[in-house]
Amino acid sequence: MAQAGTSGRRGGFLGLRHWGRDRRGATAWRRGLLLAALALAVALLLAFHAEVPNGVGNLGSLLETFLPWLGLALPVLLVAALLRRSATALIALLLPAALWANLFGGLLADRSGGTGDWTVVSHNVAAGNTDVPGTVRGLVDSGAQIVALQELAGSALRSYETGLAAAYPYHAVEGTVGLWSKYPIGEATPVDLRMGWTRAFRAEVTTPQGPVAVYVAHLPSVRLKAEGGFTVDQRDVSAQALGDAIQAERVKKVLLLGDLNGTMNDRSLAPVTSQMRSAQGAAGDGFGFSWPSAFPMARIDQIMSRGGLTPLDSRTLPRDGSDHLAVAATFRY
DSSP: OHHHHHHHHHHOGGGOOOSSOOTTOOOTTTTTHHHHHHHHHHHHHHHSGGGSOSTTTTHHHHHHHTGGGGGGHHHHHHHHHHHHTOHHHHHHHHHHHHHHHHHHGGGGSBOOOSOOSEEEEEEEOOTTOSOHHHHHHHHHHTTOSEEEEEOOOHHHHHHHHHHHTTTOOEEEEETTEEEEESSOBOOOEEOOOSSSSOOEEEEEEEETTEEEEEEEEEOOOOEEETTTEEEOHHHHHHHHHHHHHHHTOOSSSEEEEEEOSSOTTOGGGHHHHTTOEEHHHHHOBSOOOOBSTTSOOBOOEEEEEESSOEEEEEEEOOOOSSSSOOEEEEEEO
16 A cells, blocks of 8 residues: 555656656756747747848748747647656746737737727628628628728629628729728728739718728738748838828828738738727737638738727627638727
């Protein structure tokens, strides 16, 4: 009986023996130095992601697009540290865990609340949408007063115009982006994204509470290539052009709805994000990833505001025939 009890105590957590010296004589403080180094590397990437250069394959923007996913390294390293019985690795893990919690921990809580004046939806409906009627039904059922669509193409545009007409008597389309509203829409003016064709415009919507300048935009796509890495040059040029247009806006209250092909963490979108507030960041529930719809990994579809428009709720809508999830937000004027 005594021997069995001693063996049980020596078994310890996960069937391991005590955390003393191993067969090579290394203590818990000398074991797992590589794991500790990996934990510190994760901490450095979280703390100094803005310093990762874009000069080679635009690695900085790639890292910032998927930055929250660095958190997946933490439980892996934790299990490895426990199996290795490394006190050094466990202590080193505290730093990246604290940094991740500081950056993204607040997004895990529900930040919504209160009653708003109206709801807006933005959706990249995808040129290859496999269920346009279903997408139209989802937009109408959302109850939004203002709807912005991107990647309108070919005959599908007519289907959206016909399907949304009853719920949204006002609409404007420029190039491959459009705006539908229950409230009157003023003249739509294209925004030059320096692409050679129209993928953004500005219109003034007269809400019951007052005028709002609404920008609908679809910034150029980014690509992961074997040669060249993360290609973002055209997207970054267009982001600067969009930021310049918003900066020159004279109407106090401004909404930006669209597929920006980048997240709020991406430094290359700073011309826009530095002057706008993310509805998801202020009033979302979770990360609100919107792309790809089959397994969302990044929030590249944005609803942003400035000038006293207070977001009270932000969410994604159910999956439809697009490769993006629609995003919605409710605002108080």
